[in-house]
Structure formats: C-alpha cells, structure tokens
Amino acid sequence: MKREKEQPLYMISVVARMLRVHPQTLRMYEREGFVHPTRTGRQRLYSEEDVDRLGLVIRLTREMGVNKAGVDIILRMRERIERLQHEMFSMMEHMEEDFRDDFERRVRRMFGAMAGDDQERQ
Secondary structure, eight states, rough: OOEEEEGGEEEHHHHHHHHHHHHHHEEEEEEEESSSOOOETEEEOOOHHHHHHHHHHIIIISSSSHHHHHHHHHHHHHHHOOOOOHHHHHHHHHHHHHHHHHHHHHHHHHHHHHHHHHHHHH
C-alpha cells in the first residue's frame, strides 16, 4: 500500500487553484519532468507529495528566479539528500542495535561475575 502522501487525490483544476497557477503551468512542469502525476485514462491525479513538489518548483522559479535547469538540479540534489538521510538513519538504527546488544552482553557479564563473587563468599 502506498504511503498516505503518495495517494493520488487531486485533479489538475484543484491543484491549479491550490497553487494559484494555470493548469497549463502544471502540464508544462509535468513535461519538464518536475512531477509525475498518476493518470487514470486522460485524467491527471496529483498526490500531496506532488502538490508539495510543485509548490517548491513554483517558489524556486517565481520567488527566487531559478531557471528550469536550476530547478532540475535542486530537485535531484534534494532527492539524493533524502536518500542519504534515509540510509544514515538506517545505519544509526543498526548501530544502536549493536550498541544495545554489546551493552547488554557487558551488563550480563558484569552481573554474572558479581554473582560468582557472591557465591564464592558463601
């Protein structure tokens, strides 16, 4: 099952109103490869993720004056950073598991040694 933000929900007219752009602008961004809405027949359906991405594209082009090539580079870099972050978090989880296992082994060994000392005293 797709994540909630990936569910195709909005028709092009709704997204155009949400982002205050003409539907033709959204079609152009699709042609440029900035977004890939789901298609059901001839109808485009955009997800929350698509709307967020389009919002970023609009901010970059209108507010910051970034050209299409720059937008493409920024989007690719952003995706790469997200992948690297995901890999880093995954590695950290494994490291935490290893650290936890090592700590538990040491504690067991320490308490085992203490239990042995107690038995020698008796």
